[in-house]
Amino acid sequence: MARTKKGRAVSGWLVIDKPAGITSTAIVNKVKWAFQAQKAGHAGTLDPAATGVLAVALGEATKTVPYITDALKCYRFVVRFGAATTTDDAEGSVIATSVQRPDDAAIEAALAAFRGDIQQVPPQFSAVKVDGERAYDLARDGEAMDLAARPLWVESLTLLARPDADHVELEMVCGKGGYVRSIARDLGQSLGCLGHVLWLRREWSGPFTAAQGATLEDIDRLARTDEIDALLQPLELGLADLPELPATPEGAARLKNGNPGMVLASSVDWGEEAWASYQGRAVAVGIYKSGELHPTRVFN
Known part of the structure; x- marks a missing residue:
């Protein structure tokens, strides 16, 4: 039972x-x-x-x-120059300092390397798994890890404000898996002044x-x-980035049972992922083929 x-x-x-x-x-x-x-x-x-x-x-x-x-996400954050920390943010202990400070032109020039398809090494204190354990657990035990770089799409990275020599406010729009703390760390290293995140805020997500x-x-x-x-x-x-296909009454009934169901004609290409709706409600997500949606997820 x-x-x-x-x-x-x-x-x-x-x-x-x-x-x-x-x-x-x-x-x-x-x-x-x-x-x-x-x-x-x-x-x-x-x-x-x-x-x-x-x-x-x-x-x-x-x-x-x-x-x-x-989906794409937008972060607004402040980088504090002059110090690297164990966590790449203000929560960690300072492990190195620098008296160097870049001017605005140097910052603008350096930001270019962090746009588009980039490779990013996660922070030591992150949820990345290393041999089955979370990196932050190993880092808390004092273990230094050689974490592999991961791909990240950065749609934009913009300098918003420079309140003083020690701080810069930035906005980043990026794809899945982005670490703002890594951006701050790597930007500080590229400018020769070191850096970490003072604060960050996710403004929107999808x-x-x-x-x-x-x-x-x-x-x-x-x-x-x-x-x-x-x-x-x-x-x-949650399906806003997928095309919507209205289902016929018979198609909706079949989709609810996990079977391919007929949907109304649209501009969706054969083999494209889409979602089917009936009377304004989601019925299923699946692959469009020859007038039918083949479901991969069904909503009850």
């Missing part, structure tokens, strides 16, 4: 404007409790010291998490913006009440 899932079968996206000083996992657990939800997960970790968009998926929306994780985010105070105030569901956004927003 199948076990009954505990909690409510509530689905949708909740955008949190994350404050500093709390982990992404702790926020997900708080949201899951507040909504009494059966299932919850987030699309992209933020460091405890970071603020801004943390998109939390509930229920069926968790099936769309990969599409938000893969279709979600910090301006639309709920606060933890909102969650506490509405926890386990009927009113809290008003904070949810539809799971379909």
Whole structure:
């Protein structure tokens, strides 16, 4: 006999404007409790010291998490020149210092190397796995690791302000897997002055913006009440980067059972990933072939 899932079968996206000083996992657990939800997960970790968009998926929306994780994201952050730290941010211990300070022209010139397709080495204190263990656990034990560089697409990296010689404010739009702390570290090294992140904020992630985010105070105030569901956004927003294909009534019924279903004609190419809708609601994600969507994920 199948076990009954505990909690409510509530689905949708909740955008949190994350404050500093709390982990992404702790926020997900708080949201899951507040909504009494059966299932919850987030699309992209933020460091405890970071603020801004943390998109939390509930229920069926968790099936769309990969599409938000893969979407472009925007970060605003300040780099402090003159010191390298163990964590590549202000939380770590200083391990080297420099009296050199670049001028604005040197910074602008150096930023060019961090745009487009780049290779980025994660921070020593990161969630990257090394022989089955998290890098931050090994780093806390004093172990230095030779972490492999990883590819990253940087759509843009812009100098926003230079309040003084020691600080520069930047904005970066990048793809999946970007470490702002690595950008700060490597920029400081390339300029010969060293550097680390003073603070960072994720302004938007895919279709979600910090301006639309709920606060933890909102969650506490509405926890386990009927009113809290008003904070949810539809799971379909997690599919914003995929083309939508309206399904026929018969096609929707077949798709719900995991079978290929007929969708209405569109400009989608054969073999392209898309999602099928019926009466405005997501039915399935799959591959379009000859008038039908072949489902890979089905929404209940």
